[in-house]
Amino acid sequence: MADGRLVIGTKMYSSWSLRGWLAVHLAKLDVEEVLIPLAGGATSSIKDATPAGLVPYLEHQGAKVWESLAILEYCAEFAPHLWPADRRARAQARSIAAEMHAGFRALRMAMPMTILNTRDGSTAPPEALADIARIDAIWRDALAASGGPFLFGAEFGGADVMYAPVVCRFLTWGPEVSAEARAYMAAVRAHPLMQRWYDEAAREPAEWKLAKYEP
Ligand SMILES: N[C@@H](CCC(=O)N[C@@H](CS)C(=O)NCC(=O)O)C(=O)O
Structure with a gap:
């Protein structure tokens, strides 16, 4: 079983999701990817699934992290070489x-x-x-x-x-x-x-x- 999940949006369009996804993969965190298609703003399922109503959002070993820069810093705790x-x-x-x-x-x-x-x-x-x-x-x-x-x-x-x-x-x-x-x-x-x-x-x-x- 994975250590958590990373919620992201449509890969064609979601620039902030790409940042969270890259950080998680470079740090080799074992998380399930949950992809919610963007509806073009204020996507209701993203609002329901994340604290700030935005992707990316990471849950990992009990930690909840949102904002791409905070996710990057969290990943760097596991992978200081970032x-x-x-x-x-x-x-x-x-x-x-x-x-x-x-x-x-x-x-x-x-x-x-x-x-x-x-x-x-x-x-x-x-x-x-x-x-x-x-x-x-x-x-x-x-x-x-x-x-x-x-x-x-x-x-x-x-x-x-x-x-x-x-x-x-x-x-x-x-x-x-x-x-x-x-x-x-x-x-x-x-x-x-x-x-x-x-x-x-x-x-x-x-x-x-x-x-x-x-x-
Ligand atoms: N400051 C945030 C920005 C996140 C953001 O704006 N994400 C967009 C997608 S790229 C979003 O979730 N939009 C809500 C939506 O489209 O429903 C971060 O760094 O993570």
């Missing part, structure tokens, strides 16, 4: 993870996650372009210091967990980004867990598609 070993790098990783969790609203509004599609991002508003420039700078800084291919070195870590759905958005919407950002996006997309998420999304039933995220 954060860099060096104190200064760890501070930077936590800062950029928190910046993602708290911000980039314009980007999230202009370029929603819809991973099975290719969309035209050329009409994104200036606020979204400013978010993209900031993210590109965050990535370039971290990659220059670590040498890549992931933000803090050879392993896919907590900061990558928080930015993986941004990679998905950029792959779909194709904004202009630096060569360093493009190399980073390729590394994230090629990670076996990302490959698995994309494959499972591709197998989701057509009835789960939401018009507002489709071309």
Whole structure:
């Protein structure tokens, strides 16, 4: 029997779910996956199943954890390697993870996650372009210091967990980004867990598609 459950939403669309799912899998927690198809906002079955009415939501060995960043921190208690070993790098990783969790609203509004599609991002508003420039700078800084291919070195870590759905958005919407950002996006997309998420999304039933995220 599993140690708990992870409640997530539709893999095609749920960017926050991807973060919780990656963290749980990287930490190798043994939890059952409970997938509730998103209804396009205020999904009643998600409200009933989770404390905040949002996914992801983790129950594990008696602990109840919601908010993707809290789930990541919980997973890092079991898998400390999710954060860099060096104190200064760890501070930077936590800062950029928190910046993602708290911000980039314009980007999230202009370029929603819809991973099975290719969309035209050329009409994104200036606020979204400013978010993209900031993210590109965050990535370039971290990659220059670590040498890549992931933000803090050879392993896919907590900061990558928080930015993986941004990679998905950029792959779909194709904004202009630096060569360093493009190399980073390729590394994230090629990670076996990302490959698995994309494959499972591709197998989701057509009835789960939401018009507002489709071309
Ligand atoms: N701040 C939350 C955001 C979670 C969130 O907004 N999740 C969306 C799905 S990506 C959700 O559950 N929406 C409710 C719904 O669509 O019914 C976190 O970090 O986990």
